Amino acid sequence: MNGGGQPASKQSMRRHNLALVLRQVAASESASRATVAARVGLTKATVSSLVEELRLAGLVIEHVPENQGRVGRPGGALALNPRGAAGVGVEVNVDYTAVCVADLTGAPRVRLTERADNRGRGAEETLHSAGRLAARACAAARRAGLAPVQVTLGVPGLVHDDRVLHAPNLDWRHVPAGDLLVRGLGRQRLAVSVDNEANLAAIGEFQARPPGAGASFLYVSGEIGIGAGLMVDGELFRGGGFAGEIGHVTVIPDGPECGCGARGCLERYAGQDALLEAAALDSVSATRLGSAPAVTATATRTGGGPGRHALQEAPTEGSAPVERLAALAAEGDDAAVRALAVAGRALGVALSGAVNLLDPPEVVIGGIYARLAPWLIPSLQVQLHERVTSGRWRSDRLRVSGLGTEAAVRGAAGAGVQAILRDPSAYIDLTSPVL
Numbered sequence: 001m002n003g004g005g006q007p008a009s010k011q012s013m014r015r016h017n018l019a020l021v022l023r024q025v026a027a028s029e030s031a032s033r034a035t036v037a038a039r040v041g042l043t044k045a046t047v048s049s050l051v052e053e054l055r056l057a058g059l060v061i062e063h064v065p066e067n068q069g070r071v072g073r074p075g076g077a078l079a080l081n082p083r084g085a086a087g088v089g090v091e092v093n094v095d096y097t098a099v100c101v102a103d104l105t106g107a108p109r110v111r112l113t114e115r116a117d118n119r120g121r122g123a124e125e126t127l128h129s130a131g132r133l134a135a136r137a138c139a140a141a142r143r144a145g146l147a148p149v150q151v152t153l154g155v156p157g158l159v160h161d162d163r164v165l166h167a168p169n170l171d172w173r174h175v176p177a178g179d180l181l182v183r184g185l186g187r188q189r190l191a192v193s194v195d196n197e198a199n200l201a202a203i204g205e206f207q208a209r210p211p212g213a214g215a216s217f218l219y220v221s222g223e224i225g226i227g228a229g230l231m232v233d234g235e236l237f238r239g240g241g242f243a244g245e246i247g248h249v250t251v252i253p254d255g256p257e258c259g260c261g262a263r264g265c266l267e268r269y270a271g272q273d274a275l276l277e278a279a280a281l282d283s284v285s286a287t288r289l290g291s292a293p294a295v296t297a298t299a300t301r302t303g304g305g306p307g308r309h310a311l312q313e314a315p316t317e318g319s320a321p322v323e324r325l326a327a328l329a330a331e332g333d334d335a336a337v338r339a340l341a342v343a344g345r346a347l348g349v350a351l352s353g354a355v356n357l358l359d360p361p362e363v364v365i366g367g368i369y370a371r372l373a374p375w376l377i378p379s380l381q382v383q384l385h386e387r388v389t390s391g392r393w394r395s396d397r398l399r400v401s402g403l404g405t406e407a408a409v410r411g412a413a414g415a416g417v418q419a420i421l422r423d424p425s426a427y428i429d430l431t432s433p434v435l
Ligand SMILES: [Zn+2]
Pocket: 247, 248, 249, 258, 259, 260, 261, 262, 263, 265, 267
């Protein structure tokens, strides 16, 4: 299976065609080798040999009808192998670290969450710990028959070339995050890439959309920081590399100072800490500072049968302070309701600017905003209705993400899967014995 020794053009042709065939298998339901050949415009013999390579590498399975003899005959129905290569998503946020392993179909199979205050803990310790959590998730995935291969790390900060240039809420500057995570992973041959967590959350939101849902939207992720991802026709718009820093859009120019050095940023009114402070809730004690990190784990082990998608869904756990804020608001507590109305208003002001500038068909709020939506949305909608002039604002253009705080880690795992689907030859060459 090793491509070594072949002329460059032949290798690049093989690489291109393997990806073409694998994507066709992913897009089709129960297509045979002959059907795939017809759809991609290659000969049946060529497709048959490519399918065989994908099958031997564990990326594709072939269901052969019982009356058809041995495995590998051209009439079998092809599908992505749910027990083969897997993408691993790791999210390091300010008050938790999460890991998700997704199989080739994109279904989440293992999820681990560790609640810990990562502020002031240091990048090295935080990323080593995240690497160890990812190694545990990979071990659980292997026991479930999966082969984790690609790790995507999401961080709430500015990321360039797998390095975190600045993550104000983690107090990280110029951190080689990919390298540090690899060290925590131990002796595992896993490729690692790093991205901004709101970008990955927008990708996660896109991947979880039902067929036929729009492919262009602005996703806004509420956490201790606030990030956004602009999805345009299914592709993330990155601008010069750092698009989406909506948390540092100015709401009130002479407002309170922000961790970024500017004043009156959206984050100072609608970020998790600002919300808790305004609701007179202690964010420090509520995040259980000083106690041992709580670990919640869900490992889903399933076979390849029809029940595979009946996943054991772990409840999307909000952090304790956010749950308390929601409970107080539900009881009608004045300070909680007022804090959420103020945050909704600030969000509405910032989002109106974004909508007037970009006119996205939809705005999706996620992260902690999904949990707090009932109390944020009224004042948020008022601002959008009053301020959006780029087209009539309809209330149904604002949606709440169904993924809550899981969007980023799900998107990170999905990004790994997409990388395998885009270039299966890299995976095959990595896993094949060197000849
Ligand atoms: Zn700021």
